Amino acid sequence: MTYPDLVIRSERVLTSQGFIPAAVCVSKGVITAILPIDSVIEGPPETDAAAPFDxxxxxxxxxxxxxxxxxGLVDTHVHVNEPGRTEWEGxxxxxxxxCAGGVTTIIDMPLNSVPPTVSVxxxxxxxxxxxxxxxxxxxxxxGAIPANLGTLRELHDAGVFGFKAFLSPSGVDEFPHLSLEQLEAxxxxxxAFDGQxxxxxxDPDVLDAAVNGGGDGYRDFMASRPPEAxxxxxEHVIEIVQRTGVRAHILHLSSARSLPLLAAAKAAGLPITAETCPHYLYFAAECIPDGATSYKCCPPIRDEANRALLWAGLGDGTIDFVASDHSPATRELKLGHGGDFGLAWGGISGLQLSLAAVWSAGRARDVALEQVVEWMSAAPARFVGLAGLDGAAGLEGRAGKGAIAVGADADLVAFAPDEPFLVDAATLRHKNKVSxxxxxxxVGRVRTTWLAxxxxxxxxxxxxxxxxxxxxVR
Known part of the structure; x- marks a missing residue:
């Protein structure tokens, strides 16, 4: 007989039926039942030591x-940087x-660690x-870089979830970008092995043509990385998908001008997906002061009209989900260049705040909380193949993320959607208190997080x- 070791009762539990009052029963890290909220639920008898249960x-x-x-949220775009750059993050x-942000699963990017994840x-x-x-x-x-082409199957077989490549310089020398010919290779x-x-x-040619002298002007920085890039x-990626059949995913979509291209590719049945990020959905260029290099990311945060179109792209399914692109660095790298956007590190530290940021911006647009959870939990879990409900435990983890359902992993979050709070970067759990x-x-505070x-x-x-x-592992 299986007895629960945890019962969580709530007037609003997000299930496939929407929010319902329920008692969620958990045994050994897996959800075993979802019952009426006031059900009488008992644990194992304490007096029967010989009973065949724990x-x-x-x-x-x-x-x-x-x-x-x-x-719990599933964040598929996190730069942890360990080993090699643990002064940035670990x-x-x-x-x-x-944990503090309600994220219970992360998929780590192959850079900016040293060595990068380009070999077994x-x-x-x-x-x-x-x-x-x-x-x-x-x-x-x-990662896919020029030096490891032809050996990617080895990493695939070792359990990576897919391969990241850059078409333009990555910002770190040990992870060089691919040419178009190398990307197609x-x-x-x-x-050939149905990887991702x-x-x-x-596009590096567009970036080269737009390069400028840097400085503290945010609009100058935006102009150096235009939407055409x-x-x-x-367009190049879509052509490569057409020729090779590879499953391709566009990271951190910033420019809404790309949405018609993606929509047309999807309508044609091409296996292409895209994500955007909390900072593109929450911030707009009009509100970023000159010299405020904490906002620098590549591609950049664009204007309010662009932001509205990104929200529309999420709403109609052209953009598949939201991921943080948590890309931290030291205070000196981020802020120590006198406000020069050309010299500051490009990356936003937002892992702990992603849910609150997207929910805060979304509720102002009448987006339902269950839709935000879909974009930040269920959809990314499906994308990386972790949305099954087999509850199979082991070193490789379980495979039932992104849902509250019988058989799913008990990765759960108590969230107060109406509680406002003022962000103080000094209190964040990120290693460098810059955001x-x-x-x-x-608005919206994570109050408790359960992992298994x-x-x-x-x-x-x-x-x-x-x-x-x-x-x-994949």
Missing amino acids: TIPLRQVRLALDEVLIP FASATLAA TALECKRRAAGAKASVHVGFWG AATEIA LLVHAE ETTAI AFDGALL GLEVFSVHDDVAGPPTGALL
Whole structure:
């Protein structure tokens, strides 16, 4: 007989039926039942030591009336940077920030660590670095660079979720970009084993033609990375998909001018997907002061009209989901160049604040919370193949992310959608206390996070214990 070891009762539990009052029963990290909220639920008898079941004490939790229970978020675009650049971020700090933001699964990008994840040896190095420090579940992307073309199958077989490539310089020398010919060679190779190709889609020729002298002007920075860099690169990616059949994904879509291209490609049945990021949905260029290099990212945050079209692209399905593109750096790299956008590191630290940022901007547009959760939990879980409901435990983790359903993993979040809070970057769990969201008034606070049924974050006390995150393989 299976008895629950955790029951969470809430007036609003997000299920396939929408928000309903329910009691969610959890046993050994898996959701085993969803019952009426006031059901009488008992744990195992304490007196029968010989009974053929584990006698884990039953914990019962009732959420506050202003809280909802949602599945943990799945963030498929996180730069952890360990090993090699742990002064920027590491698995300990990044995954603690994830817990505090309601993110229970991350997929780590192959750069900016040293070495980058471009070989099985480097992947094993990453796994060793993460294994003892991960407070959430962690998977890994591989990288496609000129030097490892022809060997990508080895990384695929070792369990990476796919391969990231750049069409323009990545910003770090150890991860060089691919030419169009090399990108097509990578696509052909990846298509042969039905892998996933991720592309940082900015055309280097367009960027070279738009280069300027830098400085502290935000509009000058925007002009140095124009929308045409994205549209031209995406046109190239679509052509490569047509020729090779590779499954391709456009990372961190910034320019809404690319939406018609993606919509047409999808209508033609091409296997292409796209993501955008919280900072593109929350901020607009009109509100970014000159010299404010905390906002620098590549491609850049664009204007309000563009932002509105990105929201529309999410709404009609042209954009598939939202991922943070958490790309931290030291304070000196981010802010230490006198406000010069040409010299500052390009990346937004937003892992802990992604849910609140997207929900804050979305509710102002009458977007339902369940839709935000779809974009940030269920859809990315499906994208990386972690949305099954088999509940199979092991070092590789479970495969039932993104839903509250019987058989799904008990990666859960108590979220207060109406609670406002003022962001103070100094209190964030990111290693470097720098964020474009510093000082923002957001709505929606994560109050408790459970990972496989274990409480790993609470606003009420410090519950961080030994890291319990699993390492995931494709």
